[in-house]
Amino acid sequence: MIDETSLALFIAPRSPFCRKVVASVVEFGLQHRIDLKIVDPWTCQALRAVNPLCKVPTLVLPDRTALFDSPVILQYLQTQSDQLLLPSGDARWDVLRREALADGLADAVIRRFVEGLGQADERASQMIHRQEQAIFAILDHFQNERAWMASAVDLGQVALACAIAYLDVRSPALAWQQDCPLLARWFYDFRARTSMMIAASPDAGQFRTLDPEPLPAAFVALSRTGQS
Ligand SMILES: N[C@@H](CCC(=O)N[C@@H](CS)C(=O)NCC(=O)O)C(=O)O
Secondary structure, X not given: OOOOOOEEEXXXXXXXXXXXXXXXXXXXXXXXXXXXXXXXXXXXXXXXHHOOOOOOOEEEOOOOOEEOOHHHHHHHHHHOOOOOOOOOOHHHHHHHHHHHHHHHHHHHHHHHHHHHHOOOOHHHHHXXXXXXHHHHHHHHHHHHOHHHHHOOOXXXXXXXXXXXXXXXXXXXXXXXXXXXHHHHHHHHHHOOXXXXXXXXXXXXXXXXXXXXXXXXXXXXXXXXXXXX
């Protein structure tokens, strides 16, 4: 039910940054506070009226203050929930650093995709190569420094899972699972969380769950060879 404590959340369901916020809303247990507004940021004048950047995600507080970018929104949501996904003290910097790396992964996947849509020339292929270097360096980093995999769910993990989900959709040919089998196993487990399934549904599920997505062929092949 929408009331005076409701928070308006502008999203576009495919955006990895929006998925991160929607999955976090569910992990925080704040669905009842959210009035979801599914928009196209390229055409939505209501979004421009509250956020001059006209980008999603944008969260509008009861006093009409609009919050963006997604890391700011997540920090605000943490203040509204007892579920601790962004700790205080030293552990906070580790979570925020992982969130920033994961957002960088999503950015690189988006830039690679956009460059691929344009004219195929020297500049475009250099740019695509640079984004692929970033994608594999970030994935390697997460696999090599994997103490985080054993910890309780946090915002860094949610951000990473949403960025990898986007990578799988936008760049399946990269078959990153072969280089990072431990990370792949973590991801295909993590994406079965209710929060991730809700965030993956086309209208963000209006906070309903859907059936799990099938595993990609590259991961199935890896599982057969026992590498994952
Ligand atoms: N760093 C921002 C990224 C937000 C962003 O780039 N959103 C895209 C959708 S994925 C958007 O709204 N694009 C519309 C535009 O660039 O005008 C965040 O974390 O919220």
